[in-house]
Amino acid sequence: MKHLCPVCGWDGLLEPAYDENGRGSHEICMSCGFEYGFDDHSEGVTHAQHRQRWIATGARWFNPDEKPEDWDLETQLANVMPGSSSGTG
Numbered sequence: 001m002k003h004l005c006p007v008c009g010w011d012g013l014l015e016p017a018y019d020e021n022g023r024g025s026h027e028i029c030m031s032c033g034f035e036y037g038f039d040d041h042s043e044g045v046t047h048a049q050h051r052q053r054w055i056a057t058g059a060r061w062f063n064p065d066e067k068p069e070d071w072d073l074e075t076q077l078a079n080v081m082p083g084s085s086s087g088t089g
């Protein structure tokens, strides 16, 4: 059972990013590099801020070894941003 990253939409997390009490797992997303419970709680970075920064810097994988050969950024982002296909922001 894999879990979804609420920041970038990668579905390969070993644990849920947050438990039912909202505590971060401290797992680091292999795709966007967000650490749940650290980057947000300690650094004050929101998911949206991290996502925008990650995309702006080229959406590079934190661990490129985990990147699927047929990986597609927009497909992955659709997991966390459904129906956001229109508009230039």
Ligand SMILES: [Zn+2]
Binding pocket: 005, 006, 007, 008, 009, 010, 029, 030, 031, 032, 033, 034
């Ligand atoms: Zn992620």
